[in-house]
Amino acid sequence: MANDCHFHSEVISVSEQTTKHISHLARTIPPSGIRRYFDIAQQMEDIVSLGVGEPDFMTPWKICDAAISSFEHNTSYTSNAGLPSLRNAISQYLDQRFGTYYDPDHEVVVTSGVSEGLDVAIRATIDPGDEVLTVDPIFVSYAPCITMSGGVSVPVPCLEKDQFRLTPDAIMERITPKTKALVLNFPNNPTGAVMRREDLCSIADICVDHDLLVLSDEIYAEMTYEGDHVAVASIPELYDRTITLSGFSKAWAMTGFRVGYLCAPKELCQAALKIHQYVMMSAPTASQYGALEALRGELDDVREMIREYRLRRNMIVDGLVRAGLSCHMPQGAFYAFPSIESTGLSDIEFAERLIREAHVAAVPGSVFGPSGAGHIRCAYAVSRSDLSIALERISDFISSL
Amino acid sequence: MDTKDNDLLFLLEKDCTLPLHELAAMLQCSEEEVASRRAMLEEEKIIRGYTALIDWDRAKNPSVMAIVELRITPEHEYGYDRIAERIARFSNVKSLRLQTGTYDLQLLVQGKTMHDVASFVSEHIASMDRIKETATHIIMKTYKENGVLYYEREDGKRLPFSF
Known part of the structure; x- marks a missing residue:
């Protein structure tokens, strides 16, 4: 700036001048x-x-070692969807671990954590005015991401008396003709609730009858303490209408790596990929090599x-x-x-x-x-x-x- | 051995001083049950003992530790067992293992001085029948023992809140 602001009034006017550049969205989002x-x-x-x-553990060193070594041979962008070897590994892992198969060439996108995954998933599917049912309580980013897409977030209470599980009745009470999607996050942050197979089956019919898209954030899948995690996409009626989001931050203690993935049937996945390629280009390359190592061998x-x-x-x-x-x-x-x-x-x-x-x-x-x-x-x-x-x-x- | 026994071993291996009430909370059972499970594991010699992990360098203890490796001609019928049991009788042999590779037995030997260790190896170990070759490595510094670091490390600080 050419003139120094010596006077308080000038400072305020400069500050107002600056504030007016801020979008309505950024000003109003809480x-x-x-x-x-x-x-x-x-x-x-x-x-x-x-x-x-986030985990208090250090990232297992073999993962860090793989990421560090990657700097010696590859510091370029990867393909927009992520390293082919990593997409293959993710596809195999999901298939073997949770019985959900995604084609690594067309149905997997490596994202910068689930945070980016949920942003692109919502932007790829939600139009202004669409209502999105979100389990309540839920991780804090969903409602703002929906708002940023012009959608309307509609919380669906998950109550302690139901062990914080989502019930069909709670969904039915909030469905309107504008309802477009349902956001699930189980195991849940903050309640620790999980959905058993029968719980998911009981809401699958509603999703089909009302033609709802399902966004399922399963970042805590590995942290299921009694019995196995049931992937939403492993329910046959839901597979075609589900976008699965997950990543390495929690189970592998890799929060700072910022690497996750989005998986969905081809058309949905390619729509999300289009947005991902404009906003992120590709997930950090070294982190992708770390993630590849994370999925190699036994998960001891x-x-x-x-x-x-x-x-x-x-x-x-x-x-x-x-x-x-x-x-x-x-x-x-x-x-x-x-x-x-x-x-x-x-x-x-x-x-x-x-x-x-x-x-x-x-x-x-x-x-x-x-x-x-x-x-x-x-x-x-x-x-x-x-x-x-x-x-x-x-x-x-x-x-x- | 069920999951609770397995969890109990996992916890005790990391810290055998954990009080019963904490073990009971983590294993979701009564203190009496923890005590009886532990007693059973001791009886079955799955738990071989409880020792402290001591950084003797910090304690300014002037002792010397050495890894001694031995090549051995195994005995008919007994293989390495009889000779290993003979070596294990020496109180300054702190650990003893059969291993693969160039050498067969690996000993951790403690002595007051380097000379002490050297004379123990030459007089008592190398001179035994069936010992073909020895290799003695004096330990200069311990960085990690039983999964525990013997040096301080400054880790990155996490934010007090994150979602």
Whole structure:
């Protein structure tokens, strides 16, 4: 700028000048509900955080090693859809592990994490005015992504009395002629709920009758503790109308790699690929080599981490119940979702006082949608010693109320 | 051996000092059940013992550790077992394994000084019948033992919140 702004009034006018360039969408989309807690946490020294939605494990070193080695021979873009060898590996993995086959040449796109996958999936399918049913509570990005596509997000409550599973009745109550799609996220963040085969079959008919597209985010599939994960696309009636999103961030502890995938029948997949190629070109190449290594051989590292999460889950649920909270036993993901209604506080108040008074960070359930109110999300992706400290502090905090 | 036994072994192998109540919470059973499962695993000698992992360098202990490898002519009928059991009797042989490759037995030997280790190997081990060759490697530094790092590492910090 040619003139320095010496006067306050000028600064304001410059700031207004700048603000007016911001789109209506960016101005009106609500910020993340967690910013406030983040700021409090940053100011404190001895916080134990159960607010982190990512593994506490380091990425298995053979994966890092493969990514590092890749720099010696390939730092170019990959094909838009991703390395052919990685798409092959993903296709085989999904087929063998969950019984869902996708043609690696036309039905798999490697994305920059599920976050990008869900963005392109929604943009490829949702028109302005379309209503999209989303399980509630759910991971925070869905509603804003739907809004950004001009769609209308319609939360479908998944209640504790149903073990936070999605029921056919809840869907039926919210279907209108404008309903275009249903977003599923099981194992669920934040509740840890899973959908059994019979649960999915019971909603499959509705999806067929009302011609709904299904977007299924299965990033926590490997973290299913009792029985096997049932992929939505493994339900024959749903395969043709399902876009499956998943990735490596959680089970392989690869959050910073930013690599995931989108799989769908050819036409849907190619539509998503078209958007992906304009907004992302291709997922980071080194990360794709890391992901390829992740799928090679036995998944021993993953199994060991999952066992550890399962044992911690038992520990945290036991501790929360001893502290006086009611807490359903999550069957998947790495979150406990206790009810804090017995304390008489709202989830927002509880989380704020918990961090200020007990120095334990947890996320208020209502951040994940209206049905999350009255609960807090406690991630157990922390070491057992930290978990022990957190549980003791939570117990003392509840006694002090 | 069921899943609970397996989980119990997994937990104890990493930390055998875990209190019963924590084990019980993680295994979703009573403390009594954990105790009886553990007793059973001890009785069956699946659990061979409970020891501490000590960084003797940090404790400023002046002892010397060496890996000693031996080539052996196996015995008719007994193979390597009898000679291995003879070697295992020495209290300064801390571990002993049969391995594949150029050498057959691998010993971890402890001594007060390098000379101590050398004379033990030449006088007591190399002189035994059926030992064809020895190779002694003095350990200079331990970086990792039983899955535990013997050095500090600064890992990247996670954000206090993420979804």
